[in-house]
Amino acid sequence: MKSMTSTFSFLPWRRAAIGLTFMGMLAGCAGPSVQEYALERPELDLRQYFNGPLTAHGLFTDRSGKVVKRFTVHMTGKWNGDEGVLDEHFVYSDGSTQQRIWHLKYLGDGRYSGNADDVVGQAQGQTAGNAFRWNYVLALPVNGKVWNVSMDDWMYLMDGRTMLNRAAMSKFGVHLGDVTLSFIKD
Template identity: 35%
Template sequence: MMLLRLILLLTSLGLLSCSVKQESYLDNTPKLDFADYFNGKLCAWGVVRERSGELSRKFVADINAYSLAESIVLDEVFLFDDGERQTRQWKFKLSGGQWIGTAGDVVDTAIGEVVGDSLHLNYQLEVKVDGDSWVINMDDWLHLIDRRTLMGTTNMSKWGFNVGRIDILMRKQPGGSARCINEPH
């Protein structure tokens, strides 16, 4: 039991010492307006990397973002290069300066904060791995490059250990009618 406590303490100290300071993004421009950016049609492209950094999968996604009552809804459809298709519906609400999000495979809630040009989002995602269900900690950083483009990285961990990373590029689509996923015929 003492060894477990020591490991947890060292892991938490290590995580705290290498965390990014949100204040460093405060003056960055262009400023990210969450409700404005996540309104309309978005395309996303990305890669999933193993903990070693080796490329594991590629994906493209269609995202339909809209306001509903007091929420921002993101309807996402992902198509991976191995043919797997995933869907997720996020619902975000602004509360006390933070964006609180829920989705079917998100444990409890996601907590997001916009700082300057960036969105920092933390949550736990339930992921299927070889027939088992794992809860993975997701630490997202999305940065607004221009008014239409977001780039980001999600660091994934379990028990404080790195298990992989996702790199993503999102782009707002003018007119809102373009499809991002090209279905095979």
């Protein structure tokens, strides 16, 4: 029969192993930096791309990968110097509609800030090369309640007309699903 002393001597080792495993999992969640795309071309300038009419087609998938909602977005961007407005009109597959108006500001060095009525606080973003990373909290209506969900939004300019977008949605660090879009500049 094992003594109590030998049983407890393994506990610190197990705690350390569990702690290292957890830290490794967190490090794996960190993801890439927008600066890793600095040499990718074509170079993305949001003031140029989001200027004029655009159309996007997208879908929301839950954390299992199931498509929950499909949508089309008709939008128009207008810039006056370093300040821009992006007026988005969503039409969902269930027939519902939504409008979001972004007020954007270019801060220099590829950095942007923005706000919209359903965005909590200020959105912050950075471009490098062909990529744009945009982080914000979205007030999302869900079954009669409003959930504040974190959006980790990545956009990649493919050519002069096409941009792909994928945003990971989470709450309290738990992944809820993804939004995927394809923008076409009209």
